[in-house]
Amino acid sequence: METLHAVFVAPWLDMWEAPVFFAEVFVSGLLTGVMYSLVALGFVLIFKASGTFNFAQGVMVLFAALTLVGLMEKGVPVWLALILTAVVMVVLAIVIERVMLRPLVNQEHIILFMATIGLAFFLEGFGELIWGSNVKRLDVGIPEEPVMIKGVLLNSFDIWAAAIGAILVAGLAVFFHKTPIGRALRAVADDHQAALSVGIPLKTIWIIVWSVAGIVALVAGIMWGGKSGVQFSLSLIAFKALPVLILGGFTSVPGAIVGGLIIGVGEKVAEVYWGPLIGGAIENWFAYVLALVFLLFRPQGLFGERIIERV
Amino acid sequence: MANGNGGNRRRIGGVILNVEDVSLSFGGVQALEQVTFSVREGEIRAIIGPNGAGKSSMLNCINGFYHPQGGTITYKGNKRKQMRPHEAAAQGIARTFQNIALFKGMTTLDNIMTGRNLKMRRNFLWQALYIGPARREEMEHRAFVEQIIDFLEIQAIRKQPVGKLPYGLQKRVELGRALAAEPDLLLLDEPMAGMNTEEKEDMCRFVLDVNDEFGTTIVLIEHDMGVVMDISDRVVVLDYGKLLADGTPDDVRGNKQVIDAYLGAVHD
Numbered sequence: 149m150e151t152l153h154a155v156f157v158a159p160w161l162d163m164w165e166a167p168v169f170f171a172e173v174f175v176s177g178l179l180t181g182v183m184y185s186l187v188a189l190g191f192v193l194i195f196k197a198s199g200t201f202n203f204a205q206g207v208m209v210l211f212a213a214l215t216l217v218g219l220m221e222k223g224v225p226v227w228l229a230l231i232l233t234a235v236v237m238v239v240l241a242i243v244i245e246r247v248m249l250r251p252l253v254n255q256e257h258i259i260l261f262m263a264t265i266g267l268a269f270f271l272e273g274f275g276e277l278i279w280g281s282n283v284k285r286l287d288v289g290i291p292e293e294p295v296m297i298k299g300v301l302l303n304s305f306d307i308w309a310a311a312i313g314a315i316l317v318a319g320l321a322v323f324f325h326k327t328p329i330g331r332a333l334r335a336v337a338d339d340h341q342a343a344l345s346v347g348i349p350l351k352t353i354w355i356i357v358w359s360v361a362g363i364v365a366l367v368a369g370i371m372w373g374g375k376s377g378v379q380f381s382l383s384l385i386a387f388k389a390l391p392v393l394i395l396g397g398f399t400s401v402p403g404a405i406v407g408g409l410i411i412g413v414g415e416k417v418a419e420v421y422w423g424p425l426i427g428g429a430i431e432n433w434f435a436y437v438l439a440l441v442f443l444l445f446r447p448q449g450l451f452g453e454r455i456i457e458r459v
Numbered sequence: 460m461a462n463g464n465g466g467n468r469r470r471i472g473g474v475i476l477n478v479e480d481v482s483l484s485f486g487g488v489q490a491l492e493q494v495t496f497s498v499r500e501g502e503i504r505a506i507i508g509p510n511g512a513g514k515s516s517m518l519n520c521i522n523g524f525y526h527p528q529g530g531t532i533t534y535k536g537n538k539r540k541q542m543r544p545h546e547a548a549a550q551g552i553a554r555t556f557q558n559i560a561l562f563k564g565m566t567t568l569d570n571i572m573t574g575r576n577l578k579m580r581r582n583f584l585w586q587a588l589y590i591g592p593a594r595r596e597e598m599e600h601r602a603f604v605e606q607i608i609d610f611l612e613i614q615a616i617r618k619q620p621v622g623k624l625p626y627g628l629q630k631r632v633e634l635g636r637a638l639a640a641e642p643d644l645l646l647l648d649e650p651m652a653g654m655n656t657e658e659k660e661d662m663c664r665f666v667l668d669v670n671d672e673f674g675t676t677i678v679l680i681e682h683d684m685g686v687v688m689d690i691s692d693r694v695v696v697l698d699y700g701k702l703l704a705d706g707t708p709d710d711v712r713g714n715k716q717v718i719d720a721y722l723g724a725v726h727d
Contacts, residue, residue, distance in 0.1 A: 328572075328579055328597060335562045335573045342560035345522065346636060347548030347577040 159421035171300045173420050174413055179306035181412020182313040183375075186368040187385050188392040188404040189317065190361045195398045196324075196337045197357040198249070200260040204268035206386025208362060211275045212237055213369030213378045217286050218279035226288050230366075237362030238355075245354045253350070254340070272383065281380065286373035309371045316367055320360070321401050333357060337399070391439035397449025406450060411435045471692065472500030475676050476521065476644060481530035483516055483700075490516040492700045493530065498644070503670050503677045505687045507711075508697035509720065514680045515557055517697070518646045521678070522554050523547040534644070549577055553642035555633045557649045557680075563622030567632050570621055571607060574639025575600040607635050611665060627658040634665060638673075645669065647679040651686055659683065663690055688712065696720075 163170040187209060194202040202208075215236050219229040248263050292305045324330040336343045336353045344350060372382055392411055396403025415434040423430045442449065476498040483491040491513045498504045506514045519525040521532065523542040531538050534550065553574070562570050579596060608614055611631050616624060621632050630650060637645055650666065651659045667690055669675050681687050687694060688708040696704040696717050704714045711717055 328576070328593075331565075331569055331573060332576060334565055334569070338562035338564055339560050341524070341544075342556070342562065343573070344524075344544035345548060345554050345556075345560070346573050346640060347545045348573070349545045 154425055155422070162421055168299050172302075173416050175300060175302060176306065177413035177416030178409055179302075179310050179412070180416065181409035182310040182405075183368070183371055183408075184385075184388055184392050184412055185317070185405045185408030186313050186364065186371060187389040188396065188408055189320070189401065190364045190368065191386075191389055191393055192396075192398060192401055192404045193320075193357055193361045193364065195393075197333055197353060198260065199337065200257050200264065201398070202361070203261065203264040203386075204271055205361065205365065205389070206383040207268040207271045207275075208237075208240075208365040209369045209372065209385065210378070210380065210383040211240075211271045211369075212362065212366035213286060213373035213382060214275045214279045214284075216288075216366070216369065217284045217373070217378050220286075220288075221284070230288070233366055234363055237366055238359045241355050241358035241362050244358055245351060249354050250351070268383075272380070276380075283377045283379040284373075286370065286378050288370055288374065290374060305374065312367065312371070316364065317401065317405050320364075324401060329356065388435060391435035393449070394439040394442050395449055397451045400449065400451035403449055403451030411438065414438060470674070471502050474498065475500040475535060476678075477531075477533040478517075478521070479531050479533070481517075481520060481527045481532065483513075483520060483525055483527045483529075489700050491520070491527065491697075494697065494700070494702050495530075496695045496702065496705050498676060498678055500676055501670070501674050502692040503666070503679065503690055505691035505694045505708075506678065506680045506697060507682070507684070507687055507694060508703070511699075512697040513700040514697055515648055516700075518554065518648055518678070518680065521547075521644075522552050522646055548640065551640075551643035552646065553637035553640040553644075554646035555630070555637050555648060555650060557652065559626075559629045559633055561621045561629055561633055561636070564620060566618050567613060567621055567624075567635075568604065568608070568617050570632055571604045571635045571639045572600065574636040575604065577640060604635075604639055607638050610638075610668070611635050612661075627654050627661075630654070630658075630662065631665070634662075634669075638669065638675075641673075642675060645675050645677045647677060647681075649680050649682065651681060651683055659686065666690060 187205070190205045190208065191202060194200065194205070212233055216229055216233045219232055220226065224232065244267065248267060249260075252260055252263060290305055290308045292303065295302055295304045295307070322330075324333065332343070332348045333353055333356070335346070335348055336350060340350065343353075368385075369378075369382065372385055376382070388411075392404060392407040394407075395410060396405070396407025411434075415431045418434045419428070419431040474497045478497065479495050480493045481491055481495070482489070482493055494513070494517065506517060508514050516525060520527050521534075523544040523546060526541045531540075533539070534552070562573065565573075578600065608617060611634065613628065613631055613635065616628060616632075621629055624632065634647070634650065637647075647666070651662050654662065663686060666677060666679070670677055679691070691708060693706060694704075694708055694711045695702065696711055696714075698720045703720055704711050704717045706714070
């Protein structure tokens with residue numbers, strides 16, 4: 149009885165009794181969620197356009213951050229370093245299309261997936277070869293002071309991250325659903341052959357998608373790198389994106405956002421209110437358990453395309 | 460049903476597509492063996508033959524999915540060795556597929572809009588920004604697509620995802636997408652397969668109307684002999700990758716070899 153009360157009743161009472169603290173936990177969860185969404189977004193873009201899970205997305209985040217820091221250490225001003233890194237990501241996209249995607253056209257998805265694993269190892273080694281493997285501090289000038297908003301204490305860096313993330317996401321949503329290129333991208337995602345027959349050049353589309361995914365990786369790299377330093381473990385946040393994708397659906401941009409937010413808030417709240425009951429560390433596995441539950445009841449995710457099977 | 464053989468209203472022009480000695484093989488399998496025929500501007504040309512005769516392979520060569528090992532394909536006076544599908548599309552060749560290849564998650568309207576892809580003049584950057592001229596251009600294309608939707612009588616399913624539509628309607632949407640490109644040469648791979656009589660009659664009417672109103676040259680593969688004899692001007696018969704006969708529906712119908720290889724088997 150005692151345990152049941154502690155698990156099912158007490159945490160809710162705590163939330164009710166200290167609303168400001170709860171708000172703080174909730175909002176900081178939301179802000180972390182935005183960061184997860186940013187990473188997940190890169191996966192969604194490539195999955196939409198080629199039906200392949202890009203294993204290298206996490207390493208692309210690391211690579212972008214490494215390049216940015218490396219350039220800044222060489223004395224390049226921040227704005228120029230940002231532009232140069234974006235250019236590097238676009239060039240990377242062109243090279244990937246040329247040497248990796250083009251020879252593998254019409255192959256099974258699993259083969260492309262394996263190629264992305266290779267890409268991940270290559271990029272990791274290549275990045276460290278050029279920029280070294282020390283932990284680096286990344287500071288692009290986003291303010292970090294704590295601020296009080298309506299009595300809730302927040303980190304202004306998180307707010308900036310959320311704002312930038314929101315703008316990026318809104319831009320991508322419009323891009324995908326309103327513009328002719330977005331339509332062409334969705335067409336390629338749906339059926340390669342048909343897309344070719346109406347005259348959509350696959351090559352160009354792939355370059356665009358990988359470039360956009362590279363730039364999203366850059367933004368994610370700035371945010372995560374600014375928070376926890378630029379180092380190898382940055383590429384591991386890709387694993388946090390997996391449950392986000394399962395929740396949101398692999399093909400949905402809004403899904404990546406909502407999934408990220410749910411997981412960000414869920415793990416923070418679970419950690420703070422339920423963590424003490426079992427000695428903490430809920431934050432580390434909460435997302436995966438939630439993903440597992442989703443796989444059981446709604447495998448296509450919250451916003452994924454319904455799987456329609458005609459028999 | 461209207462009869463396309465008369466040709467009194469329609470103008471049949473010079474040769475738009477010439478296929479000469481085309482051979483194609485996959486490993487040891489000879490899909491096409493020195494096939495030669497031509498298509499004149501404005502005509503409806505049927506390709507018939509038993510299953511596995513190489514009909515779809517022929518279409519795939521014409522629109523650049525396959526690259527024949529031997530022979531030449533001359534389109535609008537230009538001989539070509541190899542061509543990619545999107546280049547063929549850019550030169551005015553549009554097609555439909557035997558197993559419908561629509562973008563299933565997208566609406567009817569979006570599917571047909573993709574057919575306008577090559578007609579969009581603004582470059583990618585403009586399109587991405589989607590402001591001013593790019594937006595105006597999109598409106599013009601939308602207006603054109605609405606005409607096609609009216610023409611094919613699919614107004615009611617404009618906003619529905621095509622994956623959920625019945626088969627016959629999907630075929631019609633696919634035709635719409637091909638028409639949106641305003642093609643000079645339209646390749647239809649079994650446009651009436653799997654349809655009931657009423658749907659077939661509708662489809663025949665659309666094919667004839669397209670040919671009639673827009674002067675589009677049409678090459679179609681079809682199994683229904685009644686349909687083929689009714690709507691086509693000239694017929695190519697393939698069997699085991701070889702050209703068996705070539706002529707008007709009446710010539711072909713009377714050809715002994717064709718009767719043996721194909722018609723006899725179907726109509727005995």
